[in-house]
Amino acid sequence: MERNEFIKSLGLGVALICTGSCMSGCGGSKSNDPTPSPGGSTGGSTGGGGVSGTKVNLDLGSQLTTVGSFTTISGVLFIRLAAGNALSSFTATQASCPHQGGGLNWIQANNMIQCSLHSAQYTAAGAVVSQPVGGGSTSALKVYSLAIVGTTLTATVA
Numbered sequence: 592m593e594r595n596e597f598i599k600s601l602g603l604g605v606a607l608i609c610t611g612s613c614m615s616g617c618g619g620s621k622s623n624d625p626t627p628s629p630g631g632s633t634g635g636s637t638g639g640g641g642v643s644g645t646k647v648n649l650d651l652g653s654q655l656t657t658v659g660s661f662t663t664i665s666g667v668l669f670i671r672l673a674a675g676n677a678l679s680s681f682t683a684t685q686a687s688c689p690h691q692g693g694g695l696n697w698i699q700a701n702n703m704i705q706c707s708l709h710s711a712q713y714t715a716a717g718a719v720v721s722q723p724v725g726g727g728s729t730s731a732l733k734v735y736s737l738a739i740v741g742t743t744l745t746a747t748v749a
């Protein structure tokens with residue numbers, strides 16, 4: 592083998608090794624790319640306290656169409672309190688009870704939020720009305736700020 596041929600074959604080998612390590616490096620970084628969270632009711636935000644600044648959307652064209660209706664999306668309890676799509680027609684609170692994490696429901700007949708586990712009750716503004724049945728104590732609910740654009744109601748989890 593002449594010197595030129597040896598250098599060429601050596602260069603080709605080094606190039607193949609570099610290409611291989613670059614490809615594996617690129618593949619690894621792709622798996623670490625954050626996946627953007629889709630908006631809307633199918634959003635992937637977490638329940639409970641949520642992350643500061645997380646927005647949770649609801650479509651008023653198909654959800655909360657009647658006064659007294661409520662739904663939980665991504666840890667947010669949305670309630671329609673009045674007709675129309677004004678901000679004052681809605682409230683949004685945390686969806687899990689501060690006592691022990693029970694699910695919260697809006698009881699239209701009583702005009703309050705009630706826990707499904709130990710029946711603690713809260714106003715639509717999140718204030719405690721009655722403590723858990725059977726002992727223990729709970730605290731006021733987090734209430735989230737709302738915005739309406741078109742038929743999209745958005746709660747900002749802060």
Ligand code: FES
Nearest residue numbers: 688691693706709
């Ligand atoms: S978890 Fe809600 S009152 Fe106990």
